[in-house]
Each structure stands twice: as C-alpha cells, then as structure tokens.
Amino acid sequence: MKRGFTILAIVTGLLLSFALYEALIAAPTERTMGDVQRIFYYHVPSAWTAFLLFLINFVASVVYLIRRDLKSDIVALVSAEVGVVFCTVVLVTGPIWARPVWGIWWTWDLRLTLTLVLWLIYASYLVLRRFSTSSQTAVLAAVLAVFGALDVPLVYFSIWFFRTQHPSPVIGNGGSLDPRMAQVLLINWAAFLCLAWLVSWTRFRLEVLKREVEEAQSLQSLLEPSR
C-alpha cells in the first residue's frame, strides 16, 4: 500500500510538471485571447475533477444511506472536501480569465451562479459534518449530498441548453477545439485526476486514523473512572 502511494506520488509529480510545460509552452497560442486563454488548461480540468468528486460523493452517500457502511461515509466526506478544493480553483481562475476577456470579474450568469451555488452546497455539507454533534450527522449529510448532487448536471448542461455569457462547450455538442489544444487539455485533466486521487487517498487514511483515535479516546474515558 505504501509502495503504491509512493508510485502514485511520483507519477502525479511528473505528470503535473509535464502538464504545466504543455499548458504554458507547448500548446498553441489562441488567436483572439492570446496567452490568457491558457488559464483554460487549469480551469476546465479542475471543473471536471470537481464534478467527478461530487459524483463519487453522491454514490457513496447513497450507499451509506442503504448500508450504513462506515467506509462509504468516509469516501463521501473525502470526495466532498477534495471536490470543494477543486471547485474553489474553478471559482478563482474563472474571474481571473474573465477580467481581461470580458472586462469584468464576475457576472450573475446562469453557469457562474450555479457553480457558486454548487460550491455553497458542498461547503455547507462540510460545515455540517464539522460542527454537528448529533449522532445522525452522517445520515443528514448523506441526504444533503443526494439533493446537492442535483446541481452538478445543472451546472454541466447549463451551457448546452441555455444562452449564457460563459463560453460554449469545447468538447462534445459541436465544440470545435484545436486537436493540439484538446490534447493539452486532456493531459492536464489526467494530471489533476492523479492529484485528486493522491490527495483523496491521504485524506481517507487521515480520517480513518482520526476515527480510530476518537474511538480509543472514548474507550479510555469509559475506563478512567474505574482506575
């Protein structure tokens, strides 16, 4: 297990370095936007990774509600937490791209607003998990996650079915991305997927350890009065 983690860490580091080189140097410069378009190589893969993590959170939450299995509860927590990190990257890099291209940092456009709502839903999920002391916290969080996941397809398909200020889809639904740009985009997505996997793995082990310590502490507190 430790060897697998080390291999994944090395692969992630190499892939991220290669992806950075591809995004900043090797990818062709876009004709109208110029170099600022290269933000896209971090913005879009981060969004796709966040969507995938929220999907994992949804599946793990459903499994937890059916089986009350501790492992799926931890997977749900971890995927939501790492998903929020990637969603934060999306919400930060988007306005940085929009300022030179649109002339504004933010607009209450459907895609942007729904993404902000998505971030708020999962941030609330994490706040609930962090501060609720109820024994039903995991169940409540799982229910919130199931309803919260409904926003993911809304965010994703909002630019397919509605006219928004956000650029149209670049892949699928008539997207016409330069093949070299598409290649760089996929390399960056692969790198971010590896990063997400590595971070989630670390966070998962940390959560298992934390729960073991908490269990040992409660056992100790039960034994203490008899000493």
Added chain:
Amino acid sequence: MNSVHYLYAAYVATWAIHGGYLVILVRKYSRIRREMEKLRK
C-alpha cells in the same frame, strides 16, 4: 495589467489553493499524532 499577468495569477492562485489544503492536511495529521502520543502515555 498585461494579459500574461492574469495567466500567472491564475496558475499561482491554483497552486496556492492546493498548497493551502495540503497545509491543512499536515496540521490535521500533526494533531492526530499528538492525540495518539497522549493515548500511549
């Protein structure tokens, strides 16, 4: 501001967010290690 500066700002911000999360994880791990040490005593 030159458009290249926006590009660098976006990349730096991305790594700052991931780095910040990593710091949170390291601090969480140190806290758990301390708790484990306390339990062992």
